[in-house]
Amino acid sequence: MLSPSPTLLALDFDGVLCDGRREYFQSAWRAYRQIWPAVERHPPESLAAPFHRLRPVVETGWEMPLLLRALILAYPEDHLLQNWTTIAPQLLTAEHLTQSQLQSALDSERDAWIQADLAGWLHLHQFYPGTIARVAAAIAAGVTVVIITTKESRFVTQLLQEAGVGQPLPQIFGREQQRPKPAILRELQQQDPLASIWFVEDRLQTLQNVQQQPDLANVELFLADWGYNTAAERELARQALPTPSSQSRRLHLLTLDQFVQPFAAWQSWG
Numbered sequence: 653m654l655s656p657s658p659t660l661l662a663l664d665f666d667g668v669l670c671d672g673r674r675e676y677f678q679s680a681w682r683a684y685r686q687i688w689p690a691v692e693r694h695p696p697e698s699l700a701a702p703f704h705r706l707r708p709v710v711e712t713g714w715e716m717p718l719l720l721r722a723l724i725l726a727y728p729e730d731h732l733l734q735n736w737t738t739i740a741p742q743l744l745t746a747e748h749l750t751q752s753q754l755q756s757a758l759d760s761e762r763d764a765w766i767q768a769d770l771a772g773w774l775h776l777h778q779f780y781p782g783t784i785a786r787v788a789a790a791i792a793a794g795v796t797v798v799i800i801t802t803k804e805s806r807f808v809t810q811l812l813q814e815a816g817v818g819q820p821l822p823q824i825f826g827r828e829q830q831r832p833k834p835a836i837l838r839e840l841q842q843q844d845p846l847a848s849i850w851f852v853e854d855r856l857q858t859l860q861n862v863q864q865q866p867d868l869a870n871v872e873l874f875l876a877d878w879g880y881n882t883a884a885e886r887e888l889a890r891q892a893l894p895t896p897s898s899q900s901r902r903l904h905l906l907t908l909d910q911f912v913q914p915f916a917a918w919q920s921w922g
Contacts, residue, residue: 657915658850658872660840661790663822665801665808667854667879669783673704675776680716682761683754687717695720702729708880709736711855712802712827714754718743733882762807774814780878782912784815787822797822798840800833800851834862837871848872850918852906854879856889859903874906874918 666672680703681695702723709732710716718740722732732739744750766773790797801808805826812821825836833853841849853859854876862868875881875889892903910917 655848655872657793658795658848660796660798660844660847660849662798662800662837662840662849662851663787664853664855664858664876664879665799665803667707667881668780668852668876669787669799670777670779670811672777673707674778675773676707676710676716677703678776679758679762679765680720682765683717683757684720686757686761687749687754688721699723705729706732706736708855708882708885709733710880712751712755713758714751715740717754717758718747718749721747759804766810770810774811777811779811779815780908782908784817786912787817791822796847798825799823800825800836802827804828832861833858834865834868837862837868838865841868841871850874850915852876852911854881856881856885859889863903869902872902872904874904876906876908876911878908 663669677695677700681699684695685691685693699720703720706719706723706729710719715736719732719736722739722743723729727739762773787797799808799822801824803826805824805828808824808826809821825831829836833851837849837851841847849870850872851859851862852874856875859873859875862871862873875886877886877889886905889903889905904918906918
C-alpha cells in the first residue's frame with residue numbers, strides 16, 4: 653500500500669521538472685552541423701515540430717543529432733516512433749559514426765554556446781509550472797529530494813540556480829555517474845533501508861526496469877504524464893494503475909496537477 657508520503661523523493665529532470673525541447677533542438681542542430689557541415693546555419697523550421705513529437709524516443713543526448721539525421725533522410729515519423737531503438741544503431745553504422753562522436757559533438761557545441769551566451773542558453777529551458785515550488789515545499793517539509801538524470805549535473809545545477817532554487821541544492825546524480833537509474837536507487841535504499849522512496853520519471857521503460865529489480869520492490873514508481881512519453885506508454889501505465897483490490901501494484905500515472913499538490917493528491921486510484 654502506498655505510504656502517506658515519501659521520506660526520499662527521487663526525480664528525473666528533463667520531462668519531469670524541466671521542458672528543454674527548444675534547447676535540445678537547437679543544440680542538436682549545432683552538433684548536426686559539426687558532423688554534417690554542408691547545411692544551413694539555422695535548422696529548417698519544418699524539423700522542429702516532428703523533433704519535439706519524437707523527443708520521447710531519445711534516452712541520451714547523442715541520439716538527438718542522429719534523430720535529426722533520420723528526419724532529414726525522410727524516415728517516416730511513425731516508423732521512428734515505433735522502431736527508434738532498432739533504427740538508431742543501424743543509422744550509426746550507415747553513417748560510420750559512434751555514440752561517443754555524436755555525444756562529443758553535442759557536448760562541445762553546448763559548452764561553446766554556454767560560454768558565449770549563457771543567458772540565451774538558459775532562456776530556452778522552461779520549468780513546468782509549479783515544479784520548482786513543489787520541490788521547495790518537499791524540502792521544507794523534511795523530505796530528501798534527489799535528482800537522477802541523464803543530463804550532466806553541471807547543466808542541472810546552472811538551471812536550478814537560475815530558477816532560484818536555494819542552497820543546498822538537491823543532490824544530483826547526472827550522466828557523469830555512468831550508472832543506470834536502478835543502481836542509483838539501490839544505493840539510496842542501501843544508505844537508508846527504512847526510507848520511503850518515491851521515484852518520478854517520464855520514461856516508462858526506465859520505470860519498468862526498476863520494477864524488474866526484486867530488491868527495489870519498495871520503491872513507488874510514478875510516470876509523469878506531462879513529460880516525454882507517448883499516448884501508448886501512458887495507456888500502458890494506466891492499465892497498470894493500482895486499485896483497492898491490487899494495492900501491491902506500484903506503478904502510478906501522475907498528472908502535473910497532482911504533482912504540484914500535496915502528496916495525498918498523488919494517491920488517487922485510476
